Amino acid sequence: MVRKQEVLQDVVIKFAGDSGDGMQLTGTQFTNNTAMLGIDLSTFPDFPAEIRAPIGTLPGVSGYQLRFSSDRIFTPGDSCDVLVAMNAAALKTNLSALKKGGKIIVNTDGFDGKNLRLANYPEGENPIENDSLANYEVIKMDVTKMTREALKDFTMGMKEKDRAKNMFVLGFLYFMYNRDMENTIGFLKEKFGKKPEIFESNVKVLQAGYNYGDTTEIFTTTYTVEKAKMDPGTYRSIMGNQAVSLGLIAASQKSGLPMFLGSYPITPASDILHELAKYKNFGVRTYQAEDEIAAITSAIGAAYGGSLGVTTTSGPGMALKGEAMGLAVMLEIPLLIIDIQRGGPSTGLPTKTEQSDLLQAYYGRNGECPMPIVSASTPADCFDAVYEAVRISVQHMTPVIFLSDGYIANGAEPWKFPNSESLRPIPVKFKTQLGDQEEKLQPYSRDEKLARPWAIPGTAGLEHRIGGLEKQNVTGNISYEPENHQLMVKIRQEKVDKIAEYIPEQKLDSGPEKGKILVLGWGSTYGAIKSAVAELQAKGHAISHAHLRYVRPFPKNLGDIIKNFDTVLIPEINNGQLIKIIRDVYYVDAKGYNKIMGVPITKTELLMKLEEMLAE
Amino acid sequence: MSTETIAPTLTAKDFATDQEVRWCPGCGDYSILAQVQKVMPTLGIARENIVIISGIGCSSRFPYYMNTYGMHSIHGRATAVASGLKASRPELSVWIVTGDGDGLSIGGNHTIHLLRRNFDVNVLLFNNQIYGLTKGQYSPTSEEKKVTKSTPMGSIDHPFNPLALALGADATFVARTMDRDPKHLQAMLIRTNQHKGASFLEIYQNCNIFNDGAFEIFTEKGSKPTETLFLEQGKPLLFGAANDKGIKLDGFKPVVVDLNLGHSADDLWIHDEQDIYKAQILTRIFDDPKIEGHLPRPFGVFYQTNRACYEDVMAAQLEEAKTRKPADLDKLLKGNEVWTIQ
Ligand SMILES: Cc1ncc(C[n+]2csc(CCOP(=O)(O)OP(=O)(O)O)c2C)c(N)n1
Ligand code: SF4
Ligand SMILES: [Mg+2]
Numbered sequence: 007m008v009r010k011q012e013v014l015q016d017v018v019i020k021f022a023g024d025s026g027d028g029m030q031l032t033g034t035q036f037t038n039n040t041a042m043l044g045i046d047l048s049t050f051p052d053f054p055a056e057i058r059a060p061i062g063t064l065p066g067v068s069g070y071q072l073r074f075s076s077d078r079i080f081t082p083g084d085s086c087d088v089l090v091a092m093n094a095a096a097l098k099t100n101l102s103a104l105k106k107g108g109k110i111i112v113n114t115d116g117f118d119g120k121n122l123r124l125a126n127y128p129e130g131e132n133p134i135e136n137d138s139l140a141n142y143e144v145i146k147m148d149v150t151k152m153t154r155e156a157l158k159d160f161t162m163g164m165k166e167k168d169r170a171k172n173m174f175v176l177g178f179l180y181f182m183y184n185r186d187m188e189n190t191i192g193f194l195k196e197k198f199g200k201k202p203e204i205f206e207s208n209v210k211v212l213q214a215g216y217n218y219g220d221t222t223e224i225f226t227t228t229y230t231v232e233k234a235k236m237d238p239g240t241y242r243s244i245m246g247n248q249a250v251s252l253g254l255i256a257a258s259q260k261s262g263l264p265m266f267l268g269s270y271p272i273t274p275a276s277d278i279l280h281e282l283a284k285y286k287n288f289g290v291r292t293y294q295a296e297d298e299i300a301a302i303t304s305a306i307g308a309a310y311g312g313s314l315g316v317t318t319t320s321g322p323g324m325a326l327k328g329e330a331m332g333l334a335v336m337l338e339i340p341l342l343i344i345d346i347q348r349g350g351p352s353t354g355l356p357t358k359t360e361q362s363d364l365l366q367a368y369y370g371r372n373g374e375c376p377m378p379i380v381s382a383s384t385p386a387d388c389f390d391a392v393y394e395a396v397r398i399s400v401q402h403m404t405p406v407i408f409l410s411d412g413y414i415a416n417g418a419e420p421w422k423f424p425n426s427e428s429l430r431p432i433p434v435k436f437k438t439q440l441g442d443q444e445e446k447l448q449p450y451s452r453d454e455k456l457a458r459p460w461a462i463p464g465t466a467g468l469e470h471r472i473g474g475l476e477k478q479n480v481t482g483n484i485s486y487e488p489e490n491h492q493l494m495v496k497i498r499q500e501k502v503d504k505i506a507e508y509i510p511e512q513k514l515d516s517g518p519e520k521g522k523i524l525v526l527g528w529g530s531t532y533g534a535i536k537s538a539v540a541e542l543q544a545k546g547h548a549i550s551h552a553h554l555r556y557v558r559p560f561p562k563n564l565g566d567i568i569k570n571f572d573t574v575l576i577p578e579i580n581n582g583q584l585i586k587i588i589r590d591v592y593y594v595d596a597k598g599y600n601k602i603m604g605v606p607i608t609k610t611e612l613l614m615k616l617e618e619m620l621a622e
Numbered sequence: 623m624s625t626e627t628i629a630p631t632l633t634a635k636d637f638a639t640d641q642e643v644r645w646c647p648g649c650g651d652y653s654i655l656a657q658v659q660k661v662m663p664t665l666g667i668a669r670e671n672i673v674i675i676s677g678i679g680c681s682s683r684f685p686y687y688m689n690t691y692g693m694h695s696i697h698g699r700a701t702a703v704a705s706g707l708k709a710s711r712p713e714l715s716v717w718i719v720t721g722d723g724d725g726l727s728i729g730g731n732h733t734i735h736l737l738r739r740n741f742d743v744n745v746l747l748f749n750n751q752i753y754g755l756t757k758g759q760y761s762p763t764s765e766e767k768k769v770t771k772s773t774p775m776g777s778i779d780h781p782f783n784p785l786a787l788a789l790g791a792d793a794t795f796v797a798r799t800m801d802r803d804p805k806h807l808q809a810m811l812i813r814t815n816q817h818k819g820a821s822f823l824e825i826y827q828n829c830n831i832f833n834d835g836a837f838e839i840f841t842e843k844g845s846k847p848t849e850t851l852f853l854e855q856g857k858p859l860l861f862g863a864a865n866d867k868g869i870k871l872d873g874f875k876p877v878v879v880d881l882n883l884g885h886s887a888d889d890l891w892i893h894d895e896q897d898i899y900k901a902q903i904l905t906r907i908f909d910d911p912k913i914e915g916h917l918p919r920p921f922g923v924f925y926q927t928n929r930a931c932y933e934d935v936m937a938a939q940l941e942e943a944k945t946r947k948p949a950d951l952d953k954l955l956k957g958n959e960v961w962t963i964q
Contacts, residue, residue, distance in 0.1 A: 240963075295702065464671055469669060
């Protein structure tokens, strides 16, 4: 038959199914396939809160949202064009995010009496049989039956066969979007190469899904999305936590400091530990400590010994590390504290995103305890941001907090990865001998950055003691003298403030230098803000966007930028945290836009808020 | 632990600092400091390769008085700081100074994990059965019913037996000594250093301000011979003023026998540091000296064994990974799948 080929500009697909249905893998495979075609993309995995919630239930639904486009895009999309629902629960939890007229690909086998009951549909009601989905285009297929059919010649058990269901859906989508399947076959080969039967069965089902679309006459149209107009260069796809790991390794290599990671597993930060554990060949030592306190203090021990000390965690772990961060501030040694934020307080929403640790990072320690804070705004940006965090840490002899969140940690986007030579050097000099005028080491003497010397054990003649008690300026001896304490508190503050002289000035991400509204963001709200602001700019509004990487200290010129706008709006996924600091530092009557639902702010929501403000 | 570096001949003085020692006059910490300073120059380790890490407490002021590298960290975490340092710098001689509160209360978790991982470090636990620095609250080693500022009607807590705890965490070297016996203390420091692996040395230390005389019965001339049992490898367990008492195993139960009453030294328990089963019984000899028919308190090396050290296995994994796949940053950044946009 002759099929129509339609060219689309922008598509959002949500893969949804039971945790055991392999939706994350299906989504990732389709993502990689999309990426290889040079189409721009953005993803958002949506993990269930429970690892093994009962099969078929609403809490057991796992989702993966992928947006791809021939335009540059910055968010995974506010609503979907296509919903893949492997069972009734998946449909129920995700239907509200589907656009009117959107397509639903349902696995009819996931809508039997049991599944409907587990998804809390009223007795006798089946959404795919009645007219409740009249506003959508429903594509029904019995994935389970057709998967089993495709594997009828295979000897494996039924359970094993059913595990390949997701490949059927993936194959069908490859057909629908006119894709070549080579990368997925390659991936399966890599994954199951040692188990030929599993490999062959997966490929068989993948092809069956594709052929089903191809031979069934009902599918009269297939779709393509053209390449996006991206900067020329070579790209790969990257997730935020992966980018953090690579950024750390790159910084370790460029600084010549071997890396030591002390970490205690916690969602959504654990993947950094998993990732870094693979790179022992880069001299990376990963240490799974007994708790978060041991994780950070072991990293402090390693940093004292001349390693690049790193600790990774999320909110609750961050709270446990507080006292040790204070020690690192007193010791004035380099240390990276990486917080992949999640919903709080307490255990909160472990698998959901939030930006609610900013005030904790800023103020959450005893005493006057300033630390620089660097934040990442997109998955790929995690690489540059963490690299910068390391640079600041080792060059200014200070612990640095790096903030990311669950949204960008697990989200993926294309990344024009750098060449190692192009990375900014991070020169580090240990102190190796006494200066001409020195009789013994003065551990708290300082350079122009107010950084003290890094003299590591094993260096003859520089033996010295450091610790958490207040120290005398220059000598580092214990001192309880009132004037000295005030002086030291001021010096530690000034040292952090001075970093502003060594970081780039704040730039506007878009928009005029003067105008009506400045949208000021930090972290993972970047994509939503950029997209919403761009729409308003296209309509001729005097609105601009600035996005902070350096949250402490702020870039020197931030105050000047703020002054040029009638209003400042600060969207955050929290109850208003950056806004408190901005109001405090710049005395500006900034407005907040706050969403605290464990999910990102959407472009549409923000657009509505901004339109309201512009109409005032 | 052992580190083979030839150091120039140094003396105890070379290990002292210009910082005024601030313990209370008469505190047992002075003696421990003096013995450590005496022993250090004999160990053949270059001063710059020695690092002393402490937590918080009177005892934890120790690093300030030792002219080596040192860190006075935070309460309870010295063991964790030391773990990170040793893991990343295996060639250093790392010593941990901690107290009964620091190492067994707030830092108890890190202590047991350090022992099971078997980092090649030396843990010196100054046990004064009290919180000295915070002015006299009971500690996890204080005896039941102890009246302190925080237990006016007597402590309800059952105390830890530190050596049994260490052995329970699979420590590879477990020993006990006391501040008032400089010779034994020095000998134990040397043994502690010789052991390759995590060494746990409990040192009974008198806090003459808040818990004076806690160990008097073991340390004072009059009672010491009958109340203590000094362990020596391959030797029978003998004690008493005339070495006329011994310990014999009756099944699994240690019993005191009198050599004047027909028992011979050949019947006695012969100490074997390598015997884990006997070590378990030895650490359990922890009787309250006030109780009728109690056993004497053992001192010396209870147990010593060899097991792979964490930092060595870690380093070996790194080496193996490097030979399997040389580090190539550009390859790493590039990943497996790329595409080019013209
Ligand atoms: C986080 C924290 N909690 C409490 C304290 C107060 N504090 C300091 S030392 C100490 C107990 C010390 O007892 P021990 O370890 O036995 O040392 P000693 O002073 O007896 O040598 C306490 C409770 C502290 N410094 N830090
Ligand atoms: S309080 Fe006790 S332990 Fe502390 S210095 Fe004084 S005597 Fe020593
Ligand atoms: Mg004590």
